[in-house]
Amino acid sequence: MLRELGSTGIEISSLAWGMWRTTDTGQRLEDVDQLLHAVLDSGINLVDTADIYGFDGTSGFGSAEELLGQVLAGSPGLRNRIVLATKGGIRPGCPYDQSPVYLKEAIDASLRRLRIDHIDIYQIHRLDILAHPQETARVLEDGLASGRIRALGVSNHTPSQIEALAGFLDTPLTVTQPEISALRIDCFENGELDQAIGMDLTPLAWSPLGGGRLFNPQDEREIAVAGALESFARDRGVSLPVAAYSWLMAHPAGIVPIIGSQHADRIEDAALALEVEWSRGEWYEVCAAARGTPLP
DSSP, rough: OOEEESSSSOOOSSEEOOOOOTTTTTOOHHHHHHHHHHHHHTTEEEEEOTTTTTOOOSSOOHHHHHHHHHHHHSSSSGGGGGEEEEEOHHHHHSOOOOOHHHHHHHHHHHHHHHHOOOOOOOOOOSOOOTSOOOHHHHHHHHHHHSEEEEEEESSOOOHHHHHHHHHHSSSSSOOOEOOOOOTOOOHHHSSHHHHHHHOOOEEEEEEETTTGGTTTTOHHHHHHHHHHHHHHHHHTTOOHEEEEHHHHHTTTOOOOOEEOOOOOOHHHHHHHGOOOOHHHHHHHHHHHHHHSOOOO
8 A cells, every 4th residue: 555755745654674784694696686676575675774874983985875775776667566765864984974075975876876866765774963954955846846856744853853854845844754663652652743843744653663673672661561562462463563564654653664674575474564453452352461551
């Protein structure tokens, strides 16, 4: 099932596939090609990457984008089947740089590595405190005007930072990418998702499985959350990841979990989340466990 991203005319799936672990797991070109086809066959068309993905502290900057670019070059028809999102503004050694000169260079470099002529969704990865949002907005608007970018977003930004950038943009932001999982629900109460609803921002949830902690809970709260999700999963005959993804997707903000798995069978399984529905009682049982305190 596809839905429109804001008023952009871009149609995205309710789940996304993320490439932040692609190079970490040593995937080869043919592996990524097969994975991308598995993603599309599962009904997922939104692919999320970033220029920093693949960087190991000394080398590999841009390697995930390069790998995806090679796959797209080898199968030209794939480009029209995916909505490609990437991010920039992190600069090794800086660590953040959204100065006009560098940000423009980062956009152009991503286009070269990906071997494409436009990026569907370009996101500022993390805020550069020293960058004035007006300067950032000008570079992003130039990218839109030139056709190199189709839609804009941010990642790891607070509501006030989003508001500041949006105030200097002529084109509305369409995406925000915070960490959201049943183990990280701050955004339910700190205004992040309320703002997303009000501004028609689609939240892309990174680390929706809590960085794997749902499979290996350590403290009392994590054990309670994992237990509540496992109980629901058993009742519905689905896996724990499907329960975790679908729990997020039940939120009215329209959260899109980013699947980080590099295994085709797990991607196929994750797509079952599209068919799972939660009652209010079931949903709040997990929410209460996630809060660690009884609901008021």
